[in-house]
Amino acid sequence: MGFNYMQKKYRNVIIGAGAGGLAMALFLAKAGGKTLLIEKAAVPGGALGSFNHKGYRLDAGFHFAGALQDGGIFDEILKMFNIRNQINPIFLDSDAANKFNFTNSSKTVNFPYGLERLKTSLDAQFPGETQAIHRYFADINSIVERTPTLHIKTLHIVPDMIPEDSITFKDYLNSITDSILLKESLNALVMCHGSAPSEISLADNARLCYGFYESICTLEGGGASLVNAFLLELKKYDVDIICSEEIAKLADIKDKRVGRIILKSGAEIELESLIFTINPKSVVDILPERSFPPAFFSRVNNFEDTPGFFTVFATLDDSAPLQDAESITSLYPIDDIDRLSLPGWEKPGALAIMHSKSDKKNIVTAFEPLYWSTVSKWKDSSLGNRPEGYIKWKTKKTDEILNRITDQFPSYRGKLHLIAAATPLTYRDYLYHHNGAAYGIKQKINQFNLIGQLRIRNIFVAGQSAILPGVLGTIMASILVAKSIVGPDKFEKIIKTH
Ligand SMILES: Cc1cc2nc3c(=O)[nH]c(=O)nc-3n(C[C@H](O)[C@H](O)[C@H](O)COP(=O)(O)OP(=O)(O)OC[C@H]3O[C@@H](n4cnc5c(N)ncnc54)[C@H](O)[C@@H]3O)c2cc1C
Incomplete structure (x- = not known):
């Protein structure tokens, strides 16, 4: 080559x-x-x-993929490219692939995958919200049905605008339920795309999340x-x-x-x-x-740029009993994911914690969304050549995130060892991402x-x-x-x- x-x-x-x-x-x-x-x-x-x-x-x-189950759109696309047989997905726990922990109200929501399993689980966790939950999944299915790119036979057809492209996800959720916890649970996958519920359309949110509702896996x-x-x-x-x-x-x-x-x-x-x-x-x-x-x-x-991430990579001693290793555990410090996802939130933000292996060693990776504005004052520095102020801030934030991990998983205390940390500046200089944005530009409603x-x-x-x-x-x-x-x-x- x-x-x-x-x-x-x-x-x-x-x-x-x-x-x-x-x-x-x-x-x-x-x-x-x-x-x-x-x-x-x-x-x-x-x-x-x-x-x-x-x-x-x-x-x-990239850490995990959706829709790689047999017949899923990602599975079909990789087959079309003749590379599917070289990929070995490791599926997360189907009963609790995502766990959302709303720390201020001490409420945890299990978010399994598999559309029927997810619907049944939410029904059980939100008694009294059955109508909203069923309406939600019916609407999601209908949007996906009308999105040609999500079906292998029609994936080459540019999707037409549909009415669900013209309502924000936030407004839609407000129209189907008053349950804050249900709304925030449905909002929680914002970390997979970076556009706040008040910015993204119902249709795009559905297109982005559907694959993760079907299945979630890491790749060997x-x-x-x-x-x-x-x-x-x-x-x-x-x-x-x-x-x-x-x-x-x-x-x-x-x-x-x-x-x-x-x-x-x-x-x-x-x-x-x-x-x-x-x-x-x-x-x-x-x-x-x-x-x-x-x-x-x-x-x-x-x-507008999506946020980047403050990412902490740590290794866990073999002797530490793994907790929720087949789930992605996400912490939300307030029951308002829209506020956490928009610029301006100054306190510790949402934090997604996941487990993986590197040559059989346990790795814990935690991601906190972070906007460029937090690090832009150090924008003139380069990899390996950062000012003291940045290094101090990064060390403090890394410790804060390690503590949040061990607060969530107390058995990891003393057994979790930092390997590396990355910030939007790192992503800018290492991945050449504009302003360190993880997902490029935001997918805002009515944007061209x-x-x-x-x-x-x-x-x-x-x-x-x-x-x-x-x-x-x-x-x-x-x-x-x-x-x-x-x-x-x-x-x-x-x-x-x-
Ligand atoms: C921390 C993080 C976690 C993520 N987690 C997930 C996840 O779990 N699941 C998921 O589906 N997605 C995830 N994503 C998003 C996903 O990785 C991206 O959407 C996808 O990989 C983007 O592919 P791309 O080709 O558009 O961009 P990139 O992967 O950024 O590729 C663009 C390439 O262009 C190069 N480049 C830039 N400028 C120039 C230039 N001027 N000339 C030549 N080359 C240039 C860059 O070096 C880069 O290699 C994550 C992203 C990040 C940053």
């Missing part, structure tokens, strides 16, 4: 080799034509990748196993990948087409299509101002995202901010955009071969 600097002509050049870029490259390569994937980091994978620290392999971003070998599966499959096709490289400039722009790109290293590449799978705000930094109206730039620059073909007709945009974040949403965006690049006939052929 390596890059041959003599080869300077490609049909497709893709910028960014995360889930979006890898899926895009595989799809376009299957359609034929030489494809080049350009990645700024030293290795491909982006937020799917892992890193080694103090002898542990840790996941940089973490997200890196998905990266390796893509890379292995890409080897069968005419694809080059170059890392530690990025675009400096677009050149030969005429008749609304770009003919050539110039890379930071000085290499020049001729191309037929250029596809960005990076954050839209990073895309507009590269586009030439004179080829787009100012309103286009201000629209994109006004997209940047996706597909641009005004320079052979430039396209996909990636996690294009339709929905998360690995599944990101890969879906690649499939939709790939269709508009290769055309419907070739597209059908690729889909049908699998």
